[in-house]
Amino acid sequence: MSENDPLLNDPLLEAPKPRWRRWLPSVSRGRLLRWALRAFLALLVIAALYYPVGMLVVHRIDDDPNFQAPATPEGASRAVAIAAALIDREVGQHGWPSNDPFFMPGWALDNMPNYQQGIVSALSRFVQEMRDQISRVRATSQADPDLEKAAGQLSYSPTVWIFDFSTSWAPTASSEQQYLAAARLLKNFNDRLSRGQAVFERRADNLQATLDRIGADLGSASAVLDKQVEEHSGDWVDFQADDIFYATKGRLYAYGLLLRELEIDFAQVIAERDLKAAWDQMVQSFEVAASLKPLVVVNGRPDAFLRPSHLAAQGFFLLRARTQLLEISNILQK
Template sequence: MTETIWFAALGLLKLAGAALRHPSRRFVLWALAAVVLLGFPVAMLVISKIDDNPDFASPAVNGGRSRAVAVSAALITRELEGSRWRANDPFFLPGGWLRDMPAFQLGLVGGLAKLSAAMVAERGPGYGSLGPDSDLNNAAGLLKYPGTVWKFDTRTTWLPTASAEKQYRNAQRSLDRYNDYLAAGTASFERRAESLAVVLEAVIRELDDCTAAIDHHLALDPSPLLDFGVNKVFYGNKGRLYAHSIVLRELGRDFEAVLAERRQAEAWTRMVEQIAVAARLRPWMVWSGQPDSSLLPNHLTAQGYLTLRARMQAAELLAGLNIRKP
């Protein structure tokens, strides 16, 4: 296989050399190069879209459906159809050269995957008397699919394969189908304090993962001017935090009665707002300078501080939920 690739590359070089010897063909090649060099940056600016709208919501939810499940499906639809999925664009497309938007999208779907998995975990909202709901469980599994897989995944096979968009679209359909079954009364969504605590425990672990990613990157002590990985960490965390802020806001409405009963409604609102604040950070350029630098700030430490504040509030809320009624 390697020899075939080398022979193909040599053949292309020979064709390019032959074309450059003819003035008319040379002009075409130079024009094509100009289009690539000038058109790609412009196209990248046009298609790059990090949608961190804090007021994003799903259409009207009624009939016993879960607001958290509905907004999860709506977020997937928005990224696939509105923003367009860029995390798996190949190198010959402008999206393949983006960094911030793909990291944000991968983080967002990763956050949805963790929340969906928590819902079908034992004692979670989607875990009924017969075990985890099949549709919700299927969605949680599909959301774990690598978001960088295009129509071909040469790491495993040269044959066409299922793209990330296809798998995530199937996950969205499973979420909507689960909500339809809830409305029909043929599926269950346990609105108990114990079920909410299971999800909250997963949220705390996810916030810990965000800060761990920051710690790992800062431990490398990269030069601020040569740190080409800081954007991936920052926007990956931003996507995860954003997904949590939106879904948890709606989950609080699903469990409104439980939170009121345990007197934790205000604490839940504060936690969601704190996660939203952490997700809202969006500097024009991400730097990883020294924490006490006057010239180059460290946006990862700022993100980490806000994430730790949200984590502290989530831990306090979890303790409040686990308090039994007298």
């Protein structure tokens, strides 16, 4: 047969197209390859931008010293109200990236999670003191049920998502669920307190015990700062410095707000001991300590010329606030 034979050019004799090509538009192989290449490049760009852009959207360090809780009913505790409001703000409004899985951009954050965990740690200490001391008529009386549950929930691990494979393969309560439940319990306690169905002993010894517990926690935080400065201030890069800095910042911020509201809860005691000026100065010191916000946290040597020591600076303000707190505690003891 010759090339011009009509049988060779008969379209009915052409090899059938693959089934997947029958459903595609009639386009050339080259155009299909260009489309595939463009789609692949688009996916690469999206993947490259997903974490950086997502991190910028999620990241937030909210250290507003003027943050206020919603209006509380008469007879309720302002300190308990600010504790519940902080949980609602940090967990319910800002989100909780500490337990984000790897496919969410918050998983790559570290400063915000450490800051929020520092806040919750301080609130957990305060609620424990409420349960053990302030909400009891005497040490042998029964603990308040709302505060008992709230203290346990605030002690929950901050990194639990839907699953916690270290304990079970079954779905479990997330960190957010536990903390928001604690906030609801604190609000319920305040409602009961305003109706005279709960106890809030506004005595000098209770206030002193609360200050002592806060002082002990700050002493522990100071020791962590000191150890990091002593062991790693000579390192050119310290990947743990920012974690410690922001966890401490969260503690200082939460304690500053709690102490500001405790001044109102214990107004009579503070007035009787003539502590208002000293108390206001202490709260201001906490605000200053919590307001530090370096662009990059550097753990340089304390006597360095070029590289600052942000941990040492934070430790100075922390100890200043703690010293004022302990001075007030000593006055209350007399």
